[in-house]
Amino acid sequence: MSEAGTGARRTGEGRLPGDPTPRQMVERVIRVDHAGEYGAKRIYQGQLAVLRGTKWEKLIRHMQAQEQVHLDTFSGLIPKRRVRPTALLPVWHVAGFALGAATALLGHRAAMACTVAVEEAIDEHYQAQEAALGEDEAELRGHIRQFRAEELEHRDIGLEHEAEQAPAYRLLSAAIKAGCKVAIKVSERV
Numbered sequence: 001m002s003e004a005g006t007g008a009r010r011t012g013e014g015r016l017p018g019d020p021t022p023r024q025m026v027e028r029v030i031r032v033d034h035a036g037e038y039g040a041k042r043i044y045q046g047q048l049a050v051l052r053g054t055k056w057e058k059l060i061r062h063m064q065a066q067e068q069v070h071l072d073t074f075s076g077l078i079p080k081r082r083v084r085p086t087a088l089l090p091v092w093h094v095a096g097f098a099l100g101a102a103t104a105l106l107g108h109r110a111a112m113a114c115t116v117a118v119e120e121a122i123d124e125h126y127q128a129q130e131a132a133l134g135e136d137e138a139e140l141r142g143h144i145r146q147f148r149a150e151e152l153e154h155r156d157i158g159l160e161h162e163a164e165q166a167p168a169y170r171l172l173s174a175a176i177k178a179g180c181k182v183a184i185k186v187s188e189r190v
């Protein structure tokens with residue numbers, strides 16, 4: 001975590017022949033983050049569909065509102081930076097909602113465990129992006145840094161609300177994190 005926030009001096013600095021160009025790196029960052037924030041919003045919508053009217057609603061709405069700001073930021077960057085959005089939005093539309101609703105159906109602890117797993121995966125992902133983007137992309141890196149702090153707040157909310165007491169916590173968490181990593185890999189390119 002230590003050096004992650006500093007960033008390279010220039011985006012793509014130290015890249016090897018065959019590595020993505022700085023332009024390709026920025027495109028991938030915006031494409032995958034737009035996809036991820038879209039998925040995050042859908043996860044919380046899925047959780048709300050099940051937990052609406054319970055004492056968890058307010059907490060979930062708070063996290064969802066922050067995801068909406070994250071999503072709106074990347075939605076604005078797609079045309080501004082002329083990036084092709086992922087072709088997989090319809091997939092994340094369904095998969096995000098299904099993940100949120102399915103875990104919430106297992107109970108609030110599983111819903112919180114889902115949040116913790118997703119946000120831990122996103123934290124790692126955003127850290128790597130912060131380190132790869134340079135001063136020439138200070139604005140984009142600033143957004144990512146701010147959003148990462150909020151994702152960590154979501155993780156902490158999950159941990160404070162008994163995520164680790166969810167049924168089969170380790171298995172659930174490992175499966176969701178593995179899913180996130182696959183989703184990240186494909187959304188960078190597709």
Ligand SMILES: [Fe+2]
Nearest residue numbers: 037040067070
């Ligand atoms: Fe987010």
Ligand SMILES: [Fe+2]
Nearest residue numbers: 040119151154
């Ligand atoms: Fe989040």
